[in-house]
Amino acid sequence: MITENYFESIEQVSDELAAAHYIADRGLATVIYLAHRLQKPVFLEGEPGVGKTEVGLVMACLFDTQLIRLQCYEGLDASTALYEWNYPKQLLHIRLEEQGKREKEEIERLIYGPEFLVKRPLLEAILSSNEKAPVLLIDEIDRSDEEFEAFLLEILSDFQITIPEMGTLSAKKKPMVVVTSNRTRDVHDALKRRCLYHWIDYPSFEKEYRIVTTRLPQIEDNLAKQVTHFMQKIRTVDFLKKPGVSETLDWANALITMERKYLDEDVVRETLGCLLKYQDDIKRFNEGIWAHAEQRAQYLEAI
Numbered sequence: 001m002i003t004e005n006y007f008e009s010i011e012q013v014s015d016e017l018a019a020a021h022y023i024a025d026r027g028l029a030t031v032i033y034l035a036h037r038l039q040k041p042v043f044l045e046g047e048p049g050v051g052k053t054e055v056g057l058v059m060a061c062l063f064d065t066q067l068i069r070l071q072c073y074e075g076l077d078a079s080t081a082l083y084e085w086n087y088p089k090q091l092l093h094i095r096l097e098e099q100g101k102r103e104k105e106e107i108e109r110l111i112y113g114p115e116f117l118v119k120r121p122l123l124e125a126i127l128s129s130n131e132k133a134p135v136l137l138i139d140e141i142d143r144s145d146e147e148f149e150a151f152l153l154e155i156l157s158d159f160q161i162t163i164p165e166m167g168t169l170s171a172k173k174k175p176m177v178v179v180t181s182n183r184t185r186d187v188h189d190a191l192k193r194r195c196l197y198h199w200i201d202y203p204s205f206e207k208e209y210r211i212v213t214t215r216l217p218q219i220e221d222n223l224a225k226q227v228t229h230f231m232q233k234i235r236t237v238d239f240l241k242k243p244g245v246s247e248t249l250d251w252a253n254a255l256i257t258m259e260r261k262y263l264d265e266d267v268v269r270e271t272l273g274c275l276l277k278y279q280d281d282i283k284r285f286n287e288g289i290w291a292h293a294e295q296r297a298q299y300l301e302a303i
Helices: 010-019 026-038 052-062 087-099 104-111 121-128 146-158 189-193 205-215 221-234 245-257 265-270 279-288 293-299
Strands: 042-046 067-071 083-085 117-119 135-139 160-163 167-170 176-181 196-200
Touching (some): 010 052, 026 042, 052 067, 052 176, 067 121, 146 189, 221 245
Parallel strands (some): 067 135
Antiparallel strands (some): 083 117, 160 167
16 A cells, blocks of 8 residues: 555554544544555545545645545546546647658557546546555545446456556555545445445544644633534534534634634624534524523533
């Protein structure tokens, strides 16, 4: 894989992730350790903003290697994810070669060379492994179509592709693959079977407080505790989109920028857009929770 036996223990995974400012529980550290040693992809599911994508970014940093990211979306197809030929460049080259009186067969060999190949993320991951295996992040696979998901199965099985004009290209070293899903739809079992699975949940108070103080060491301790307590409380409400850890960090950073040392009613109202991203959620919070003095006091409680 990236570097054989880079991780010698699960504890080392946890320690190195923490040193890279990513706080992982034992379950996630175990999955990463096994994925590295067994050379299997990691499949991470969870609500948006809980740190799934960050795993791929941190692993590329730890292995000191290239991060190749494939952002999935509806309508994504094989050519967009794998490779395309640079047709305008090929046509221009054909015209120039015809002026030089080249034979048709010779022109065809020339225009299907590597310099005319537009590498997309999956092919780039295969070819980059000739030097040093990259980390391949396939982000939000649930946003793609089932047809693309089926195509992806072949790539993850063998890490080789066949380009008719060039032959079969294989990865010399398997990339570390991190696949993420927000579970907007169920991903097929066939894909999950090829991966080691882990669900990343919203963090506990202790874990989230540690995340905040690790990522924002300049924050006042009391403010960090208030922010964490507030976030734990607000996630108990059935919003359209509950705020994740990314919103926690955005909000805490905004409060630091505003030079706030503690939470009060005014600052929560002013910065609510850092936490809730739907008008219906903001309205529900303001009218259903923030309108009552007792509930406001519970949310502003310092631990």
